[in-house]
Amino acid sequence: MTQTAQTDSTSEKFKEATAAEIDDSDLDKDRAALGVWSANRSQELISTATPEAIRNFANGYGDDNPLYTDPEHGQTTRWGGQVAPQIMAAVLNAPLHGDKLPKELRGGSYRGIHAFVSGGTWEWYRPIYPGDTLYSFSGLESVEEKKSEFAGRSLIRILRDVKMNQHAEVVGVYRTLVIYTERKKAREKGKYSTIEDPSYSKSDIEELDKVYAAEQVRGADSRYWEDVVVGEEMGTMAKGPLTTTDIIVFHAGGYGFVPYGLKTGRLAWKNRQRIAPFYIDNEYGVPDVAQRVHWDSEWAKAIGNPRAYDYGVLRECWIHHFLTDWMGDGAFVVRQHDEIRKFNYAGDIQYLTGRVDGKRQEDGLMLVDVAVEVRNQRGETTAQADATISLPSREHGAALLPQVPGDLQRDALRMFERHGELRKTTR
Template structure:
């Protein structure tokens, strides 16, 4: 446990990994009850001020009638996947394909399920040999109704290979922002647009329309802490509790050479020693945190009467501490589906200050129709 473990992707390890396909994992939940506080802390952790998630007086006047959780709150139940197999081989959560069926209301109880659906071997410029692992998550409420499901893919890499290749070591970090640049970014971030109670009708949007961005960053350690307060995707324990965990699972922890404290491998998101041991030049964001920002953009745009049906995203690049991302979308298709719902498909991106698309994706939003008199929430509320 003296340093971040270096596992190898061997034929023996892959054979054992293969034997797990189809296994249903035991899920460790951070949240089960969608309490008012749990919802608020999650929204705070992604910087989402939408009153649907926090203002009781406001929501009493909406179709919901009570506080509900942002769709991404399900990440705080568990982060859609379970770290398993290939001990000492690093895991980079690399994308989710969400489908949402029902809202989560305040005081709902949510149970998570997770299944290992397969893997494939690939080559990588980042770390040579890698394994692409696939899982599927499902979330059910206290009435055993399916709330949402997500297909998940995770990249597994050998840490020593990533350090040797050093693909990202030439990036200048922290980013050398000027005060003028920071003021402009912060002013833009504070100009966030929330559609809210003003109904966005399907008839009023067109292919080519742009979805106003949400801006995140410069990413700081406190942003990562706020995320963990609201979502804690792994056990974040202290003192004897953490020591017992690392004695039981040595590959889950390492000793920080600067503080001599035991730290979780999750520390790659805020700890320089852990990030460098994983082959990265700087601590970086959490994949599910990033997709939560994308979902934040969707819920801002669609308003209180819209419904986010699907949200697909690929986590392509790392967003390092000090980076900024502009999460945007554009309508690419407008149609009535086989169920008579009025849909728009939106292509999305998350561009950093280096001009890199860190998260290509797409989503489907169902909007009310003025002409047809349809309201997507009517069929989804109990």
């Protein structure tokens, strides 16, 4: 086959693969499933937070904070030992036994429709220690149909996950905003196809290296609530330029992209039998995961992007990294809300900056409210976030943790009790 013929064949495969449109029946299924919570049976890549898993996850998004990576350092802190970055709750999950939902309450499948995380909100209640196994129950909280400038018809779905440990203690609640777009329309629009590839000189990289060299982990140097000034800047953190290696390292650190997953060999074949629409032929005619938009620029171009791009979840981890570097060992992130505004493409650099927007006392907690902005080397805002942090106080002592709402804790106990009952019957 000549190069021209091969290119034409690839183009036709891409056109065929990107023709999926949103099915109204999937939308109807979603509406029927609103507010229905069920046990999450997924087995994530990691289910238990071992010391090594915690270290590797933190390193997977570029975090070298000794509170997460050095068990001996943790023994000198208020936690009494190593703890996980709070956002690690996103990738930890062991199967929770629960009653199977009837088919009509499981929501739509949206097969062949491109989906990407556009942001989310975390509310945390307690830390994750080595040895903690996390379980979850989840469901669809809302679904909204809208017209998108980029993709024509699209859907915004908010999924709620309640994360709890092996003692049925609620660790956190994660609300994920996921946008589903029709690939065909996204490709035809080509809104981002004119974005130029970045190019850096040695002096550009030297300037970037100065930002990395200036970054500091607050660590054991406690940041007290009384010392925080409203309006103060929080410094600058760099991430990038984004490479395929960054994506690989993030996966190696624990991001499993369950329930789809990345498989190889016979396991990949079995996965293809299970979820065939998730596999789309590449330019060689080989079935490969639709997820490869994050490392395969040709496939990314097929859905209207100039090249491969990162995961929204990865940028959420970067924002969390920025917060934890600033706050110190004795603090606790109560809430993190982030919005992904633009794609972060291969080769792009992201600069994170922040400011303190307010400080207050609430239910005994000494809180600060902060705002974070993420901008690329073109000066575009690609993500933004706001967060609330519980800080230690010179007057009142250690940072307190927020109380779990009673109804939420009861739901967790009920789900875990049913988990135990079903385990008895299956042993």
